[in-house]
Amino acid sequence: MAQAPMEEEECPELIPIEDQEVGGEEADLSHSIKIPVTIITGYLGAGKTTLLNYILTEQHTKRIAVILNEFGEGSALEKSLAISQGGELYEEWLELRNGCLCCSVKDNGLKAIENLMQKKGKFDYILLETTGLADPGAVASMFWVDAELGSDIYLDGIVSVVDAKYGLQHLTAEKSDGLINEATRQVAVADLIIINKTDLISQEELNKIRTAVRSINGLVKILETQRSRVDLCEVLDLHAFDSLSGISLQKKLQHAQTTHPHLDKSIVTVTFEILGNTTEENLNEFIQNLLWERSVKDKAGHPMEVIRLKGLVSIKDKSHQVIVQGVHELYDLEETMVRWKEDDERTNRLVLIGRNLDKDILKQVFIATMTEKQETS
Ligand SMILES: Nc1nc2c(ncn2[C@@H]2O[C@H](COP(=O)(O)OP(=O)(O)OP(=O)(O)O)[C@@H](O)[C@H]2O)c(=O)[nH]1
Numbered sequence: 001m002a003q004a005p006m007e008e009e010e011c012p013e014l015i016p017i018e019d020q021e022v023g024g025e026e027a028d029l030s031h032s033i034k035i036p037v038t039i040i041t042g043y044l045g046a047g048k049t050t051l052l053n054y055i056l057t058e059q060h061t062k063r064i065a066v067i068l069n070e071f072g073e074g075s076a077l078e079k080s081l082a083i084s085q086g087g088e089l090y091e092e093w094l095e096l097r098n099g100c101l102c103c104s105v106k107d108n109g110l111k112a113i114e115n116l117m118q119k120k121g122k123f124d125y126i127l128l129e130t131t132g133l134a135d136p137g138a139v140a141s142m143f144w145v146d147a148e149l150g151s152d153i154y155l156d157g158i159v160s161v162v163d164a165k166y167g168l169q170h171l172t173a174e175k176s177d178g179l180i181n182e183a184t185r186q187v188a189v190a191d192l193i194i195i196n197k198t199d200l201i202s203q204e205e206l207n208k209i210r211t212a213v214r215s216i217n218g219l220v221k222i223l224e225t226q227r228s229r230v231d232l233c234e235v236l237d238l239h240a241f242d243s244l245s246g247i248s249l250q251k252k253l254q255h256a257q258t259t260h261p262h263l264d265k266s267i268v269t270v271t272f273e274i275l276g277n278t279t280e281e282n283l284n285e286f287i288q289n290l291l292w293e294r295s296v297k298d299k300a301g302h303p304m305e306v307i308r309l310k311g312l313v314s315i316k317d318k319s320h321q322v323i324v325q326g327v328h329e330l331y332d333l334e335e336t337m338v339r340w341k342e343d344d345e346r347t348n349r350l351v352l353i354g355r356n357l358d359k360d361i362l363k364q365v366f367i368a369t370m371t372e373k374q375e376t377s
């Protein structure tokens with residue numbers, strides 16, 4: 001159901017899904033048989049592999065497949081795929097056409113995973129580590145779109161590991177092209193942040209890195225760890241991208257705060273609420289202007305750049321709340337199980353994470369699009 005703009009340059013296989021319908025039983029039904037994939041991202045050396053190894057050796061009842069990102073020695077064209085079940089661990093190798101996870105998981109890795117599932121029986125969960133310099137949004141989009149194309153896999157969430165000691169340095173690094181640096185993107189797009197290696201820093205330093213992370217992503221849950229030791233249930237089954245997250249998202253959005261620029265590159269979270277109903281058509285227009293056309297600009301005339309978008313909106317004639325999800329240029333609308341109680345409480349609550357975001361302008365534009373075609377119809 002995720003929608004992609006027509007002209008996608010880097011991943012040409014991304015196909016816009018036409019005729020998308022909001023919600024429906026079909027989606028819920030297919031969930032029971034699909035396998036969740038969690039993307040583990042984080043800057044070089046932050047503790048991603050440590051996290052995966054920890055998860056693999058932890059006691060659990062799930063049969064977890066892990067795709068590690070170990071380019072170290074040997075060929076970059078092979079990837080280790082470890083599967084663990086009840087402490088037993090075996091390894092497979094994925095052949096990658098060009099060593100690039102973004103391009104090859106799509107047409108190769110994903111198939112390899114599915115072949116493997118046929119061979120060894122299904123596993124219950126997939127964890128995928130991206131390279132430290134990856135833009136997890138690109139990898140996420142791929143799984144997201146693919147899930148709609150009949151895959152057995154769905155995107156559960158994006159977990160970013162932040163290096164407690166060097167995280168600030170990574171977040172403030174300037175890119176020569178003026179683009180948002182990878183570490184910041186990884187934090188912006190995350191559904192869960194793990195600040196790892198807390199043993200290496202003081203309480204004061206921990207406060208600083210926490211504040212920096214929070215200033216970028218005002219919505220994300222933050223855990224603090226040593227050796228990436230986390231409670232498994234905090235990492236797995238986040239349902240960050242599906243309608244099941246509707247209920248928890250409602251609470252989250254209420255607490256989400258508009259943040260203020262903290263680091264130089266000033267990626268912030270903006271949250272706003274507009275009362276009333278919108279239509280699917282108007283909502284699509286608002287989002288597409290923002291994500292695809294980039295025609296929504298801040299006061300200085302810079303186009304707003306949205307990395308992550310989440311929201312719960314009220315669509316006219318729909319009895320239930322509709323969840324909006326966006327990663328980069330992809331977005332998706334899905335009806336949740338949460339019913340609007342009374343018409344007078346109908347509201348649209350949106351959270352955007354990105355650059356050059358201006359809350360007042362966003363509100364104005366939303367209201368303008370919202371009322372545009374409703375009045376004449
Ligand atoms: N002191 C300390 N070291 C840690 C901690 N967690 C991981 N390390 C060490 O940090 C190094 C990097 O950890 P990895 O798990 O390989 O990090 P990664 O994110 O997978 O690294 P890349 O795949 O190279 O990007 C290893 O030597 C780990 O043993 C921690 O909490 N404290």
Ligand SMILES: [Zn+2]
Pocket residue numbers: 048049050069070129
């Ligand atoms: Zn690693």
